[in-house]
Amino acid sequence: xxxxxxxxxxxxxxxxxxxxxxxxxxxxxxxxxxxxxxxxxxxxxxxxxxxxxxxxxxxxxxxxxxxxxxxxxxxxxxxxxxxxxxxxxxxxxxxxxxxxxxxxxxxxxxxxxxxxxxxxxxxxxxxxxxxxxxxxxxxxxxxxxxxxxxxxxxxxx
Numbered sequence: 001x002x003x004x005x006x007x008x009x010x011x012x013x014x015x016x017x018x019x020x021x022x023x024x025x026x027x028x029x030x031x032x033x034x035x036x037x038x039x040x041x042x043x044x045x046x047x048x049x050x051x052x053x054x055x056x057x058x059x060x061x062x063x064x065x066x067x068x069x070x071x072x073x074x075x076x077x078x079x080x081x082x083x084x085x086x087x088x089x090x091x092x093x094x095x096x097x098x099x100x101x102x103x104x105x106x107x108x109x110x111x112x113x114x115x116x117x118x119x120x121x122x123x124x125x126x127x128x129x130x131x132x133x134x135x136x137x138x139x140x141x142x143x144x145x146x147x148x149x150x151x152x153x154x155x156x157x
Contacts, residue, residue, distance in 0.1 A: 043156035044070060046107075046117070046134065048143040054156060055107060057132035061093040062109050066131050071154035074115070078147050082120035086151075088113040096127040104141075105134035117151070119144050 042057035044067070057063040069088070076084035082102075091112035099108075104121045108128035116128070119141045134140065 042067070042132070044132070045152075045154050045156050047152040047154075048140075048149060051139055051143040053105075053134045053136065053140065053143075055105075055132050055134045057107075058130055060095050060130070062095055062129040063131045065092040066109070066115070067155070069153075071152065073150060073152040075148055076115075076117060076144075076151050078149075081146075082122055083116050083118045084144055084149065084151070085110070085114055085116045088115055092129075094129045096129045098125065098127045099130070100124070102128075103133070105137035107131040107133060117144075 042059065042063065044055050044057060046053040046055055057067055074086045076086045079085055092109055094109060094112050096109075101123050102108075102118050102121060104119055106118045108116045108118070108130055110116050110126070110128055115131075119137075
């Protein structure tokens with residue numbers, strides 16, 4: 001019984017020492033609640049009519065593949081009064097999970113080729129691959145409207 005406790009204490013000591021010896025000049029990154037790393041430099045613009053939104057893409061294989069498709073202008077179709085979607089011509093890599101709650105402004109991939117932009121928050125049992133999120137969702141629902149709409153995605157300057 002004493003040996004496992006000793007091993008646990010030794011491991012905790014190593015973890016604590018490692019955590020406090022980080023160089024402050026390192027690149028600082030944050031993780032979201034799914035453990036995916038966020039990169040604050042992966043900015044894109046999302047243009048809906050006369051309104052332009054800025055979004056931050058995640059640092060995952062799905063978002064990287066999506067970014068390679070830009071710029072693109074697509075006709076997104078209304079679904080369920082909370083999202084717009086578009087079926088891409090080809091598949092993207094997936095890292096899907098049951099997200100539980102979708103937030104207004106999230107950009108996700110359903111399956112391997114359906115791009116979805118959510119404009120209302122709600123709970124879901126469906127699985128998605130997270131791509132990113134709009135930085136400010138003010139006016140998003142109004143800009144998207146209630147029907148199909150043309151949306152332009154491009155790299156931010």
